[in-house]
Amino acid sequence: MSLKVQGVGKRFYDKGRGEFYGCKDISFAVEPGEVFGLLGPNGAGKTTTLRVVSTIYAPTEGTAFINEIDVSKDPQGARRHLGFLSSTSGLYERLTAREILQYFGRLCDMKEELLNQRIDMLLEALDFKQYADTRVAKLSQGTRQKVSIARSIIHDPLLIILDEPSTGLDVLAASAMHEFVRQERQLGKCILLSTHTMSEAEKLCDRIGVISEGRLLAVGTVEELKELTGKANLEEAFVKLVRKSESLTNAQ
Template sequence: MISVENISKSFGEVTAVDNVSLQAPDGKITALLGANGAGKTTSMRMIYALIKPEGGQVLVDGINTHEDPVAARARMGVLPDARGLYKRLTARENIVYFGRLQGMKEAKIKERCEELVDRLGMGAFIDRKTEGFSQGQRVKVAIARALIHDPQNILLDEPTNGLDVMSTRAIRRFLKEQRSLGKCILFSSHVMQEVSAVCDEITIIDGGRIVASGSEDQLRDKTGSENLEDAFVSLVGGEKVV
């Protein structure tokens, strides 16, 4: 369960995120939907306690992320925008490294690693060095290392960016599985079909501000639109002339 209350962030003169609040309950997939540059990544970085918000607070299972970032991070599994792997290590070594940093026991790491190999379909490449991995293989390894400690809260920044259909479907299936296990999943995206396909709750961000939130149906009713894309365009103030 993640609850974000009135966080803001500016870089110099530019206000990237302005007074953002949102709720991501357990057992649901919540989307942070917005165009490129709308403030998704900055918001996510504040939520997973990489950077400090100017005012407001983030609670992860009731833990304030800036009072106790170490404890909060132990309850989160994050796939950030940056998802570089260590290319001179094998996929398994990459995952085990993060398991150890999570403070897990060796036996537990091994067991959990096998489970993730299975669930994400990584059997073919788990013991290969990650140099030359395809985009899909890389994302799977990045997700596995982020979730090695089986966290209650899963945060993903544009998880299917640049992936082909098969990989995208594998990841969607995996997220739905996690939802059925009662996990809290928050993910940011700019892809309507994606959000439409997997998310229960949608929060729309534009220009660093939250403009609407609710289920897909609620958003469509509110704007009288036929699909999420039209609802989104109408909510962010129409098609801007570029």
């Protein structure tokens, strides 16, 4: 399973601003067993890019291929292979965590036996087994985030897309989530995640794409980005890239 994003652009319209790009000319590829991180400030276009890849937005320009399946031509086919954790998605408050996982597993055509095994495995891996039969309304923010993660990957997708996965997690829960991402990488999954936390990007990502104002500014490993900008760490490299982009935009 691989992901190829080719020249993806998404235009929006606003009465005050007129037509503008949410993301523009975004191209990158993620190979099996690789964690690719989209690193950018708030409003940079990370979520827009992830939504296009996960078939929620129809791209205005370009497209993405999930294992040769064109997401704009066959979104239904693409959905079978991807799991998407959105930063804005919610959970059914009146259902228990187990019921939610069962529901989503069944929607993804999973066999009952396999589904139950997968639920048990995820409850263990993300460490919320004790809350499996508690209604979501009574869960803490961190546990809810774990349920959301489990829900998005219940069908064992080959492409996992995580939009700011550690939001709302405490240190222990974030660490469990990071460990889980590493395990999935070892299983050969293709992982695309967005974050604005440098340490998370550094810890988890094999390659990073720095995104700002809807454009992909640079793609490479942490070392490559440092080398490109001549900075000593990722944070400084990131700041330099973003500032440079902003000054170019202002000059235009």
